[in-house]
Amino acid sequence: MATMYETILELPLFKGIGEEQLSLLLEKTPLEFLKFEEGEFVHGANQKVDALDFILSGKVRLSYTLKHYPISVEEICGKGHLLGAVNLFGMQTRYPSSALTLGKVSVMRVEKSQYMNILTSDRIFILNFVNYLSAAAQKAPSLLMMSGKHSIRRTLEELAFSLTARTAKEVSVIGKDEDLAAYCGVGVQEFREWKNRDIMGGHLLSDSRGIILLKK
Numbered sequence: 001m002a003t004m005y006e007t008i009l010e011l012p013l014f015k016g017i018g019e020e021q022l023s024l025l026l027e028k029t030p031l032e033f034l035k036f037e038e039g040e041f042v043h044g045a046n047q048k049v050d051a052l053d054f055i056l057s058g059k060v061r062l063s064y065t066l067k068h069y070p071i072s073v074e075e076i077c078g079k080g081h082l083l084g085a086v087n088l089f090g091m092q093t094r095y096p097s098s099a100l101t102l103g104k105v106s107v108m109r110v111e112k113s114q115y116m117n118i119l120t121s122d123r124i125f126i127l128n129f130v131n132y133l134s135a136a137a138q139k140a141p142s143l144l145m146m147s148g149k150h151s152i153r154r155t156l157e158e159l160a161f162s163l164t165a166r167t168a169k170e171v172s173v174i175g176k177d178e179d180l181a182a183y184c185g186v187g188v189q190e191f192r193e194w195k196n197r198d199i200m201g202g203h204l205l206s207d208s209r210g211i212i213l214l215k216k
Contacts, residue, residue, distance in 0.1 A: 005019050005022060005023075007056055007079075008022060008054075008108065009022060010080060011054050011080055011082070011108075012080070012082050012085075012128065012132050013052075013082065013085070013125065013128045013129055013132060014125075014128070015128060016124050016127075016128065017122070017124060017125075021122070025118065025121070028117075029110070029114050029117065029118060030114065031108055031109065031110055031114070032108070032109040032110075032111075033056075033106065033107070033108055033109075034106070034107045034108075034109055035104070035105075035106055035107075036058075036101045036104070036105040036106075036107065037101065037104060038101055038102065038103045038104065039100065039101060040100070040101050040105075041098060041099060041100055041101075042060055042083065042099040042100075042101065042105070042107060043083065043084075043095050043098065043099050044095065044098050045063070045064075045065065045095055045096065045097055045098040046094050046095065047094060047095050048093060048094055049084045049087045049088050049093050049094060049095055049112075050111065050112050051084060051109050051110060051111045051112055051115075052082060052083070052084045052085055052088060052109070052110045052112075052115055053082070053083040053084055053099075053107045053108070053109050054080070054081075054082055054083075054107065054108040054109075054110075055077065055078060055079055055080065055081045055082075055083070055105065055106075055107055056079065056106040056107060056108055057079055057104075057105065057106045058078065058079075058101065058102070058103055058104050058105030058106060059076055059077065059078045059101075059102040059103060059105065059169070060076070060077055060078075060081070060083075060099045060100060060101055060102060060105060061074055061075070061076050061099070061100045061102055062074065062075050062076075062077060062083075062097040062098070062099050062164070063097055063098050063100070063174075064096055064097045064163045064164075066183075069175070069179055069182070069183050070175060070176070070179050071173065071174065071175035071179055071180065071183055071210075072173075072174045072175070073159060073160050073163050073164065073171070073172070073173055073174070074170075074171070074172045074174055075160075075163075075164035075165060075168035075169075075170065075171050075172075076102065076168060076169045076170040077165055077167065077168050077169065078169055080167070081165060081167060082132070083095075083099055085129070085132055085133065085136075086133065086136050088112060088115070096163075097163075150185075152184045152186060152190075152191060152194045153194070153198065153203070153204075155183070155184045155185075156173050156180070156184065156211070156213065157213060159173065159183070160172075160173055160213055161213075170212060171212070171213050172209070172210055172211065172212045172213070173210050173211050173213065174209050174210035175210050177191055177192055177195070180210070180211075195211065202214070
């Protein structure tokens with residue numbers, strides 16, 4: 001089993017530093033280590049972001065709700081996932097999603113003011129943060145530029161994967177067939193025929209809440 005040091009060194013924003021450097025950092029920075037039970041919210045949608053949360057163990061379900069359609073996108077993320085980085089600074093400083101625990105979850109929390117001190121302590125932390133934000137910012141435009149004709153699957157993939165992490169263990173689009181069809185700009189019958197074909201082809205799963213997109 002990995003030690004606490006080894007776990008932290010694998011987290012985004014901490015990669016590339018050594019144990020000695022980490023030890024000195026932990027001596028100077030009062031980090032919080034939190035425990036959550038199943039069914040608790042690590043944070044709520046639209047809550048102000050004033051800290052970074054690193055998942056050390058367990059899983060959380062992040063849920064994004066669309067404004068103009070009764071549709072939501074969900075992702076399940078686990079160990080190593082980072083919550084709050086994209087909205088820690090800038091004009092949009094509220095969480096775009098809620099984060100609900102699936103079982104027991106442990107989190108390392110770094111308050112915004114403390115993270116500012118970390119950023120100024122060594123150039124590697126700034127580089128890690130910039131690289132993380134750059135990857136997040138480039139994701140949605142890359143999906144749009146790669147797409148040609150907007151098939152139903154491509155439309156839903158662009159929606160889901162523009163909101164979710166590449167490391168997500170599961171990505172779902174939640175909504176009734178009628179609402180998902182309207183979002184994709186097709187009729188309900190066409191949508192259901194596509195859904196049945198992709199289920200049979202092993203490209204997605206379906207349940208009473210919506211569909212689960214299987215990553216290629």
